[in-house]
Amino acid sequence: MRWSKDGSGGKRGYHHGNLREALIEAALSLIAEKGPSGFSFADAARSAGVSSAAPYRHFRDREALLADVARLGFELFEKRLSAAWNDGRPDPFTAFEATGRAYLAFAREEPSHYSAMFEAGVDLDADPELRRAADRSFAVLRQAADALCALAPADRRPPALMVSLHLWAMSHGIASLFGRGDSGRRKLPMAPEELLEAGVLVYLRGLGLGGGPTGS
Amino acid sequence: MRWSKDGSGGKRGYHHGNLREALIEAALSLIAEKGPSGFSFADAARSAGVSSAAPYRHFRDREALLADVARLGFELFEKRLSAAWNDGRPDPFTAFEATGRAYLAFAREEPSHYSAMFEAGVDLDADPELRRAADRSFAVLRQAADALCALAPADRRPPALMVSLHLWAMSHGIASLFGRGDSGRRKLPMAPEELLEAGVLVYLRGLGLGGGPTGS
DNA sequence: TGTACATCAGTGAACGCGCGTTCACTGATGTAC
DNA sequence: TGTACATCAGTGAACGCGCGTTCACTGATGTAC
Numbered sequence: 224m225r226w227s228k229d230g231s232g233g234k235r236g237y238h239h240g241n242l243r244e245a246l247i248e249a250a251l252s253l254i255a256e257k258g259p260s261g262f263s264f265a266d267a268a269r270s271a272g273v274s275s276a277a278p279y280r281h282f283r284d285r286e287a288l289l290a291d292v293a294r295l296g297f298e299l300f301e302k303r304l305s306a307a308w309n310d311g312r313p314d315p316f317t318a319f320e321a322t323g324r325a326y327l328a329f330a331r332e333e334p335s336h337y338s339a340m341f342e343a344g345v346d347l348d349a350d351p352e353l354r355r356a357a358d359r360s361f362a363v364l365r366q367a368a369d370a371l372c373a374l375a376p377a378d379r380r381p382p383a384l385m386v387s388l389h390l391w392a393m394s395h396g397i398a399s400l401f402g403r404g405d406s407g408r409r410k411l412p413m414a415p416e417e418l419l420e421a422g423v424l425v426y427l428r429g430l431g432l433g434g435g436p437t438g439s
Numbered sequence: 440m441r442w443s444k445d446g447s448g449g450k451r452g453y454h455h456g457n458l459r460e461a462l463i464e465a466a467l468s469l470i471a472e473k474g475p476s477g478f479s480f481a482d483a484a485r486s487a488g489v490s491s492a493a494p495y496r497h498f499r500d501r502e503a504l505l506a507d508v509a510r511l512g513f514e515l516f517e518k519r520l521s522a523a524w525n526d527g528r529p530d531p532f533t534a535f536e537a538t539g540r541a542y543l544a545f546a547r548e549e550p551s552h553y554s555a556m557f558e559a560g561v562d563l564d565a566d567p568e569l570r571r572a573a574d575r576s577f578a579v580l581r582q583a584a585d586a587l588c589a590l591a592p593a594d595r596r597p598p599a600l601m602v603s604l605h606l607w608a609m610s611h612g613i614a615s616l617f618g619r620g621d622s623g624r625r626k627l628p629m630a631p632e633e634l635l636e637a638g639v640l641v642y643l644r645g646l647g648l649g650g651g652p653t654g655s
Numbered sequence: 656t657g658t659a660c661a662t663c664a665g666t667g668a669a670c671g672c673g674c675g676t677t678c679a680c681t682g683a684t685g686t687a688c
Numbered sequence: 689t690g691t692a693c694a695t696c697a698g699t700g701a702a703c704g705c706g707c708g709t710t711c712a713c714t715g716a717t718g719t720a721c
Contacts, residue, residue: 237682266673422642425646429646481708
């Protein structure tokens with residue numbers, strides 16, 4: 224793989240040198256512009272400055288490119304969630320909330336990745352690597368829920384899987400209903416982050432796990 | 440408007456008599472089959488057994504048909520939610536949970552409507568009637584949250600708008616991640632309904648509003 | 656009840672377009688000797 | 689270091705397709721008198 228650092232020099236020869244990455248970049252821009260369904264293979268080739276047959280050297284078809292965008296998205300997602308969870312520091316409550324905020328931040332900052340991951344209808348089993356990346360992302364939420372639940376007295380311990388699914392559902396719900404700047408969506412009298420944080424606080428208190436700094 | 444009760448007799452003359460409704464029906468089937476982006480105007484005309492120009496007598500364009508599907512969806516949604524809420528009977532806790540279950544049931548039983556309403560990228564402001572129908576649906580959730588919050592002592596009363604948004608977000612999150620039978624989605628060790636019910640219970644307990652029959 | 660006419664809701668042919676995909680090809684790169 | 693050759697990553701022309709949309713049209717319906 225040779226990096227031509229395109230964008231500056233521009234002058235590329237017969238070989239692009241970096242087409243695979245360029246196509247993924249193009250796909251991200253196009254998805255951001257027109258949504259995952261409005262993006263076409265030909266369009267991606269065009270904005271990479273390459274003939275419409277060229278992408279077939281790198282991706283079996285349109286679906287495969289989309290799946291790769293999703294896979295990279297999950298990998299990035301996992302990194303962001305892991306960094307926010309930070310092994311439960313300074314304490315599991317705070318870290319749990321930070322993880323939720325990181326979820327929303329990802330959906331907001333990487334809307335194209337998020338679309339490809341959750342809204343484009345990409346089959347997670349199309350590529351084993353994709354499935355694995357998705358699982359690793361979820362494992363971070365699961366791990367956070369485990370640590371949190373371990374704090375509860377053994378006889379009143381909530382199932383960690385359930386807790387992780389609740390966090391996921393609430394984060395996804397907020398992200399997809401209110402999280403992005405798209406017009407059709409509903410206006411809120413508060414930031415999505417605040418809404419999620421409040422929701423997580425109420426939820427944790429309901430688990431009998433205190434509410435972090437504010438206590439219970 | 441003349442109803443030809445199609446499906447049985449079949450033998451229709453030059454005039455379809457019921458084309459508008461037939462196109463909406465066709466759109467629902469096609470969306471269920473191929474998703475909201477895979478559905479085409481021409482396809483809808485074809486499955487209504489009519490020339491590809493005919494739909495223009497009833498809808499400005501493809502987008503307008505989709506918007507109408509969404510509008511009808513919101514109207515049905517509101518009915519279902521209202522029926523489940525049932526004016527807070529037998530008691531607000533039970534009715535609140537029932538409303539959540541009705542949300543999931545709608546998403547499961549009317550997946551095409553649900554797609555058109557929340558996933559097809561239809562602009563809610565494309566048609567004032569659409570916006571109004573969407574607002575009326577949300578108003579049911581809002582009303583339920585109001586009644587619930589009114590039970591809390593005035594000095595510890597949670598903001599009802601927030602509570603309604605939390606219910607909405609969790610319901611939508613669960614519906615869209617786990618709610619439908621689509622393959623790409625994650626398998627759950629429990630029914631989505633149970634997951635939502637458990638989440639709502641924990642949440643209500645966190646609000647200090649008891650947990651319904653199980654108490655707090 | 657009958658007739659003339661306006662209106663309505665269809666037809667079907669045609670258009671331009673962009674897409675996905677294929678094909679034989681060719682220029683550039685890397686490597687064996 | 690030079691040369692021959694295999695491999696790789698592009699080209700560009702071509703295809704068939706379905707879509708959205710338009711147009712002049714026509715058959716059916718409803719209504720005024």
